[in-house]
Amino acid sequence: MSELVRSSGNPLMDKIRVFAKSFGLPRLIIAGFLLLLFIMAPFVGANFFTQLSNTINRFSWNAVLVLSMVPMIHSGCGLNFGLPLGIIAGLLGGTIAIELGAVGAGSFWVAVLLATPFAVVFGMVYGFLLNKIKGGEMMIATYVGFSAVSLMCIMWLLLPYHSPNMVWGYAGTGLRTTISLEGYYLKALAGFLAINIGHLSIPVGSLLFFALLAFAMWAFLHTKTGTAMTAVGSNPEFAKAAGINIDKVRLLSVIMSTWLGAVGILVYEQGFGFIQLYMAPFNMALPAVSAILIGGASVNKASIMNVIIGTFLFQGIVTMTPTVMNSMIHMDMSEVIRVIASNGMIIYALTRKSEVSR
């Protein structure tokens, strides 16, 4: 990397430049921006601990969704813009769990269990498709996700759900757009071992659950199959020569991503408190994609650390900008800043030359 940077004569400047180059300038700007927000927060009257708790809470909702990007990036399938497919599996699991009468925190595990077969089947079909169209994954993934979401919009209306807590009151059929999880798996994870000291509240259970999945992912990537997956993503020719069945490995990675997406949305819901149906999964892929990219991942490289850093930075900006910006300039520009920063990050990643040619 260093030889790419023009020397300026000043060793310190060079070091900074090399660092900026390897870390990525956009990433640096975003991290600096967040740091600035945290520093500014007390001055504009926002409580530091409240802000930190908000950020950590939102981190715990979204981290698994971001983690679901990892397997597909590793196997060279690119950024999983087809995340809505996994989300739909999770939504099916959640709604069926409620329909079957599961209550309390246990319903979360029922939902995970029920979502699994859907995620596996969807993942298999999706993975099979992606194997047919190597090289064009990202665009097609986006539209597969969209098609699935809009097809499910029809399904949510037609599927025979009857639980009075979920269907429209006056018609008796068709699921509502938002379903409250009060009495079901609301805070199923977040409530476990939760720490509440003054303004600081930490959902330890959710974080532990994420840590468990992240550790499992890390361990998996170091198994034989996991190494094969990385090989397929970073150097398909080499992987082929080494006798790895590329299609099979890619299929596995897609199934894993889809399943993690399903679990991810259930974790999100237990923190957020509502199941959102219909068009809601539509816009959930882009934040997850940009989060992992902000964390330092590229189109074909991602680590658990990228997930953690990225989710924290992204959610930090999402939670901090409204409060700080509002009190500073009395304009709520947070939404616009989020849109520009997150999509700018994706464009940046897409324009980087990936190390391998397909």
Next chain:
Amino acid sequence: MKNRKTGYEAPLEKISPARKVLGFARDNTVPLMFILICAICIPLSGFSVNYLLAEIVTRISRNSFLILSLLIPIMAGMGLNFGMTLGAMAGEIGLILVSDWQIWGIPGMVLAMIISIPISIGLGVLCGKIMNMAKGREMITGYIMNYFINGIYQLIVLYAMGVVIPIIHSSIILPRGYGIRNTVSLLAMRQSLDNLIAIRINGVKIPVMTFVVIALLCLFIVWFRKTKLGQDMRAVGQDMEVARAAGINVERTRIISIVISTVLAGFGMIIYLQNMGNLSTYTAHSQIGMFCIAALLVGGASVDRATIGNVFLGVTLFHLMFIVAPSAGTALMGDSMIGEYFRVFVSYAVITLALIMYETKKRKASSKAARELALAQKLEEENK
């Protein structure tokens, strides 16, 4: 007929009519599917022929210009230009400014177009440059560019307008003193192009002038294909490396194709909005790219090949489906929402299908080329 697989003489086989039909059906899956959907939905919807005809004519005049703007990047091998929304935003900025200046009718439209040109060119150059950095991923890059530029558009329209860019008219600006309202009424401009020369046949209004403009654009595209630049674009679309070897500035040619598309999309958006008569400041452009691309694909275009015929067939079939789906859904399922969701689903499914067909075709072609090469090498060795 030469057998392309081996490059060897094959017995001259006659293509049977049955196979011809099958081949035609395979090449035109999407349009045929749509004709079928429309054939089922039209009787179910219970609309009169006259009503449908009037609606279709309006929609063709409203959307064709926008869809035509997609053709040139396809020619240059850059795929479906999801970044056409950038031009649409430029057109909207033009319209917002002229409505603030209270310049209406045709002069207003022309002025809006003139304002949109430099913005479109700027955005087009930016988009083209970024796409050049992401070769092979043009479509997804263009698609994300939409969201990115949409953020900047919001920044300008919601925060800068009224502060940095003077906006005075109270019907346009938000009461807080800066930012544009959710809808900008273009009532005084409504259908000013459509009504310039309009004839009514059997109650169906035909906006002749709009069609003249669309025809002029078609002529421009036909002419453009024959120019040096157009030929260059086709060469770049065929094979970038070969084009480069032939001395064509590939990067520049690709940027120009995106710039032309963006500028045309800006004009198209202005024509579209003068027909609608009001501008939803923050949402008008959000779906326009998707609908235009879906319509083009419904007309039988693919990612690497699209003709003017595809545009008109597509816009007709796609919008026919769009008009009849909700009421057909009501008749069939007793719920109009199902029809609404159905047409959204079909739009996405068509794009998905077209993208998949394109990618599989590309892979087949490349593996076929590899096989041919291997065979040729083997033969060479045998001949030694």
